[in-house]
Each structure stands twice: as structure tokens, then as C-alpha cells.
Amino acid sequence: MRLFRRSLVSCLVALAPLASASSALAVSAEVRDFLIQDVCVNAQDQPIVGDPYTCLTHRDLRLGEKIPYRYTDSENGAVYQSVFSFPVRSPNLSDPNPRVVVAKEFGGNDVGTAFRDFDRCTGGNCTPVYRDGYDVAEMNGTYVSFVGTSDPGINNQSFWRKGCPSGTSDPSWNEDGWILFPATITQGVQGNVTHYLNITTNNKCPSSFNAAHVAWDYRSQPVTYTSGKSMTTITSHHFAGTGTNNATSFEMFYFTKQYGFTRWEVWRRSDQCGSGGCVPKVHGCNGDTSAVISGQTFIRLDCRDSTYVVNEAFPLETAPFVASPQLSRTQNLVKGGTFANAMLEPGWDRLSPQTTTNWTFMTGQHTPNNVSLAFACAGSCASNSVYHDATVTSLNGGGTQTVRYGAALKVDAAPSGLYMVAHLFNLSGAHIESRTQYFDVQTSFAAYENSFGWDFNAQPLSKIRVEFYPQAANRDYHLDEVFLVGQ
Numbered sequence: 001m002r003l004f005r006r007s008l009v010s011c012l013v014a015l016a017p018l019a020s021a022s023s024a025l026a027v028s029a030e031v032r033d034f035l036i037q038d039v040c041v042n043a044q045d046q047p048i049v050g051d052p053y054t055c056l057t058h059r060d061l062r063l064g065e066k067i068p069y070r071y072t073d074s075e076n077g078a079v080y081q082s083v084f085s086f087p088v089r090s091p092n093l094s095d096p097n098p099r100v101v102v103a104k105e106f107g108g109n110d111v112g113t114a115f116r117d118f119d120r121c122t123g124g125n126c127t128p129v130y131r132d133g134y135d136v137a138e139m140n141g142t143y144v145s146f147v148g149t150s151d152p153g154i155n156n157q158s159f160w161r162k163g164c165p166s167g168t169s170d171p172s173w174n175e176d177g178w179i180l181f182p183a184t185i186t187q188g189v190q191g192n193v194t195h196y197l198n199i200t201t202n203n204k205c206p207s208s209f210n211a212a213h214v215a216w217d218y219r220s221q222p223v224t225y226t227s228g229k230s231m232t233t234i235t236s237h238h239f240a241g242t243g244t245n246n247a248t249s250f251e252m253f254y255f256t257k258q259y260g261f262t263r264w265e266v267w268r269r270s271d272q273c274g275s276g277g278c279v280p281k282v283h284g285c286n287g288d289t290s291a292v293i294s295g296q297t298f299i300r301l302d303c304r305d306s307t308y309v310v311n312e313a314f315p316l317e318t319a320p321f322v323a324s325p326q327l328s329r330t331q332n333l334v335k336g337g338t339f340a341n342a343m344l345e346p347g348w349d350r351l352s353p354q355t356t357t358n359w360t361f362m363t364g365q366h367t368p369n370n371v372s373l374a375f376a377c378a379g380s381c382a383s384n385s386v387y388h389d390a391t392v393t394s395l396n397g398g399g400t401q402t403v404r405y406g407a408a409l410k411v412d413a414a415p416s417g418l419y420m421v422a423h424l425f426n427l428s429g430a431h432i433e434s435r436t437q438y439f440d441v442q443t444s445f446a447a448y449e450n451s452f453g454w455d456f457n458a459q460p461l462s463k464i465r466v467e468f469y470p471q472a473a474n475r476d477y478h479l480d481e482v483f484l485v486g487q
Helices: 005-012
Strands: 038-041 058-060 067-072 081-088 099-106 133-138 143-150 157-161 178-182 190-200 210-218 233-239 249-256 260-269 290-293 296-305 308-316 348-351 357-363 371-377 385-391 400-411 416-426 431-441 446-455 461-470 477-486
Touching (some): 038 067, 081 260, 099 260, 178 210, 178 233, 308 446, 348 357, 357 385, 371 461, 400 416, 400 431, 400 461, 416 446, 416 477, 431 446, 461 477
Antiparallel strands (some): 067 081, 067 308, 081 099, 099 133, 133 143, 143 157, 143 178, 210 233, 233 249, 249 260, 260 296, 290 296, 348 385, 357 371, 371 477, 385 461, 400 477, 416 431
């Protein structure tokens, strides 16, 4: 009932796009608005809490901005999944538009998971608690399409259109992969295309492709969702087959201007359900659970309507939820910065020259089951710290970039000081300089960050150490959502 969408893809896919390579067409501003979620803004154009469906002033979320709300599903009052549709830099340097990560994270009533923890599955076939994933959309080809996906069962996957040279990793061939709808569609327009694509887990173009049929509809009238909200919508049906007449199943996607990716459904042809028949998904989504298409009856097996808004206690940093480097040039260079499932990845360490710096995992500090790292010093805190060494060689050759880094922090007992320091190391491993920022950390979680410009052509770096120095002894500081990105 709560599976991430691509878990059914083995039944659906073996697909890829059009014969000609996609060109960097300018997506219409109207279509772009359906891909990136909106945020409410104040008079200074700064994001604030609120539902873009109801607030008076709202706009698309911008690259690097934090998100002040999550939009979720609701099944008889239970909440399982939250969704974010945020822009990231494309790995294809010629792309005039960003890509969009549709992060899908489970938490709430999904036992063993937590919102704002990126519950990753490493190596595949992971236990149910490793449930989070994503789709990544592009808008630079002839069509808006998904270039890749990740789910608990298969992890990182990339889509390739027919015509790509076998074995290539050129990200431009991911464009016009899993086609959704034209990049310049206008309201009232319907259409369809049969194309060829395939999906791989090694980020390389395959040698064979399979047919898929896509039908889209920029609805003339607003769609009313399970939440009761009525919104202008583009829908996309992705059929497994060369047409609706021979498809055995399909996925359906809904996009709105307010939320970007808004709803997903999966349908199977009734004669493909086996002796027990198909059990329709009723809870959590309004609308019909059966449909007749080209004379064939299809049953809705699963769906996820994410049109309920919950304001965040403090804005969410998107960097911990970005996709693989094949799909996104925006990468969080801090590994495991959400400490999901109490995992401490390589690169994390502590420094305690004066006395012991204790650290342990804590749960439920700002959302149920959410894991954070608690650390404290006893007696003198001089030079005591916890830190992460982030490899930043991927930024070299990228010219002058803004390095943005930070974390979510809180402290027990009373507001207390903390220094966050970025130590820079050259290619020989020698420390060359530090950037220091002091914070008065409060007793509730809040986001803290700093940034600086660096010319990675003139002076390449091997790593940046992000280090946290507590200033008050005998109390727990809590660390979460640690990130470092170049943009």
C-alpha cells in the first residue's frame, strides 16, 4: 500500500525516447511552473510558511532556497509520504534550465522512518525502513521528462532514450527519457507519442530499447484532489506498450503550478491480475478505481495524492535530498548528514584534546523517529569538536563558485555558543585557510549556515572540513541536516 512508485517498474518498463537527440529548447514559463513547487513570500520576496494554494503572493522555489513547508498524502488521517519539487543544477552544462528533484520521503505513520531523514537504501534489496527516493525531471528537450529515479528496491536508476551510444554516460542522453509531456504545451491540448527507452543502474547507455506510449492532457478544467483543492493540472499517462490497445499497465502523473509533482497512480489491466484479481486502492485518493481504455478494463492498484500542506518548524535544506551525480550537478558533499537510521558514514570524526567529546544518536528531536547526532564536552570545551571531511574535488575546474554549508542545530538547557568552521585543504592535503562563524544556538532546532566564494580553477581543493566547536560544557548539542554544496 505504501510502496514508492518505481517498485512496480519491473512490471512496466524497459523503455526509451525519440530517435533524434534532444535539443536545448526553451521550456515555456507556463510549463516550468508545473515542475517546481511554489513558496509563499513576504514583501521582501523571501519564502515564508504558508500554503501556496491559499496565500496571496507566491512564486517558484529558487535554486538553493530552503523549503518552509512539506506537502503530504493523507489516508484516513494517517500521513505516510511527503514530497518536495525543487530545482537543482543540471549535470549537462549546456542545459539552459535546471533539473527538478522530486524528493519522496516516508515518515509519520510509516513505522521506522522519519520525515527530514533521508532514509537511503545502499546496495539494493534493503529493509523497509530504507524507504526514501526521488524522481528527477528535466525541461530542456522537446519534452519534459524524467531522467532518472530511485526507490527502496532498486536505488539509483537512469533513463536513456533510443539513439544513445552504448556505454556512454553523457547526461544529455537522459533527456527526453521517460517522457511526460511537451515542453511548450498549452492549456486544452492533448497528445500522445510512442517512444523507445531503457533504464539502467550503472549510469551507462544500454544496447537495447523498448517501447512505451505516453498520452498527456493539459486539462481545460481544474482537477479536484482528495484534499478538496481544485487546481489547474497537467496529467501524463505512461503505458507499457506501443499503444493503449496493447498496454498491460500504466502509471499516471499529475502536475500543478502550486506543488509541482502532485499525485501518482499505477493501474493494471484486469486480465493481468492473476486468479485472485486486482484489489483496487481506495483510501488516500479520490476518483474512480477502474477505467476502460481502448476496450480494456484497468484497475487502480496504488496512488499517492500529496495535496496536504504542513508547515515546517524550521525551513528544510534540500541539499541532503539531492539525486546522484549522473542526474544532478548540485551535490551535498557531506555524506550522511541527516544521520538517518543512526548511520555514521565515513568522513565523520571528533576531536577532544582536552577532555572527552561524547556523541550519540538521538531520536524524535524535531519530528517523530528523526535521528540527530548529539555531542557534548565535559569540563573544558577547548578545541573539542565533531567534524566531517567532505571531498570537494568534483568542484575543481568549475571556476568561481559559492560554497554554501551549514546544519540544523539545537542545544539542551539554555542557549549556548558554537563555532562552525570550514577548513580548506589544497590538493597536497595541506591546510590553507579557515572560515569561521559563531552562532548562539537555541533550545529548538533552527537552520544555520555560512557561505564564501572560491575560484576552483585558480586554487583547486581536495577537501573541506566542516567542524562544530561547542562552547558550553555539560550539555548536549544536537546536529542534523549537515550540508556543503558548490553552486
